Amino acid sequence: MDRIDAMRAFITVVSEGSFTHAADRLAMSPQLVSKYVSQLEQHLGVRLLNRTTRRIHLTEAGASYHDKARQILNDIDDTENQLGDLQTEARGLLRISAPVSFAIRHMAPLLSEFQKAHPAVGIDLQLNDRKVDIVEEGFDIALRVGHLRSSSLIAKRIAPARLVICASPSYLEQHGTPQCPEDLRDHRYLRYSYLEQEGGQAMHQWLQSSGRDPSSDLICNNGDVLVEAAIAGAGIALQPTFISGSAIKEGKLQVILPEYEPEPMALYAVYAHRQLLASKVRSFIDFIDGYFGDPPYWD
Structure with missing residues (x-):
């Protein structure tokens, strides 16, 4: 027995006043409606309806169950309608x-x-x-x-x-502008902690193969800190332009080695x-x- 279907059949019989009218409303046979109500009574162990040839009457248990069952079905319908709204209206x-x-x-x-x-x-x-x-x-x-x-x-x-290699004009004036990746060995690098997983594998490989000493690098897990450090002249950074772009436009940072720019x-x-x-x-x-x-x- 589907308890929800049986409950809905019982509620409809009460509201329509007969099994025939309830069957019409539910688009099922009167025999099936009667079967649902009987199964519900057997499940609950009480008689819900007294049936005569002309009318049906709620028992005391039926009247109590009817009010609670109707509220439960209303709550189910409201919940389904709300879920439907979530699919059609952004909320x-x-x-x-x-x-x-x-x-x-x-x-x-x-x-x-x-x-x-x-x-x-x-x-x-x-x-x-x-x-x-x-x-x-x-x-x-x-x-x-x-x-x-x-x-x-x-x-x-x-x-x-887009990823760019950049440094401040003052840093490049003091330490020279790299012309090829090998020149990075002579510079301090401002390193993002998630460099390899975020697309800087090539530069990381250049740095590893250059024989440079990484002990003086600045390592941080936040790109804004590294960009600000680069602006302050702390070294060379590889950063996305959604962080470094405004500083580049304002001349606070200068793009270097553009021909070696990593894949976007x-x-x-x-x-x-x-x-x-x-x-x-x-x-x-x-x-x-x-x-x-x-x-x-x-x-």
């Missing part, structure tokens, strides 16, 4: 994981404009440069920068992310499922797609 809390520097520099206007377009959506933005587990940690979307490895997750490319990375929106995607997630993906431009405004 609910959207949990996003994003890289620290990218989010600080570029996401506030995006989120503000998105919420103006979708006022029923709340945002929970968590900044972290590590690769979060979207499913285990309960995120709807993760923004990631790099060369993504294959996985079961869905990845939507949002914008290119990309910004991706990563999420768990392609089908039955909640409207809040689909709306955000559609909104962010093309938002930054191609090439993006920071280039």
Whole structure:
């Protein structure tokens, strides 16, 4: 016995006043409606209806059960309707994981404009440069920068992310401008902790093969700190232009070795499922797609 179907048959019999009318409303035979009600009574161990040839009457137990069952079915219908709304209207809390520097520099206007377009959506933005587990940690979307490895997750490319080798004009004036990768051995390097996984493998290999002493390098897991250190004349950095671009435009940093620029990375929106995607997630993906431009405004 499907208890929900049996409960709905019982409620409909009471509201329609007969098994025949209830059967018409439920688009099933009167015999099946009667069977559902009988099974429900057997399951509960009480008589719910007194039947005569002309009318049906609720028993005391039936009247008590009727009120509670009707509320349960109403709650089920409301829940299903709300879930349907989630698929058609963007609403609910959207949990996003994003890289620290990218989010600080570029996401506030995006989120503000998105919420103006979708006022029923709340945002929970968590900044972290590590690769979060979207499913285990309960995120709807993760923004990631790099060369993504294959996985079961869905990845939507949002914008290119160009890597440049750069240093301040004052540093280059004092220490000389490298003309080839081998010249990097004579310079202090400002190293991002996640260099290899984020697309700087080639430069890392140059540095390893150059015979230079890495003990004087500045290593940090935040690109903004490294860019500011480069501006201050601390050394040479390999950084994406979404962090370094404004300093380059202002002349605070100078691009060097452009012909050895690494292959561009990309910004991706990563999420768990392609089908039955909640409207809040689909709306955000559609909104962010093309938002930054191609090439993006920071280039």
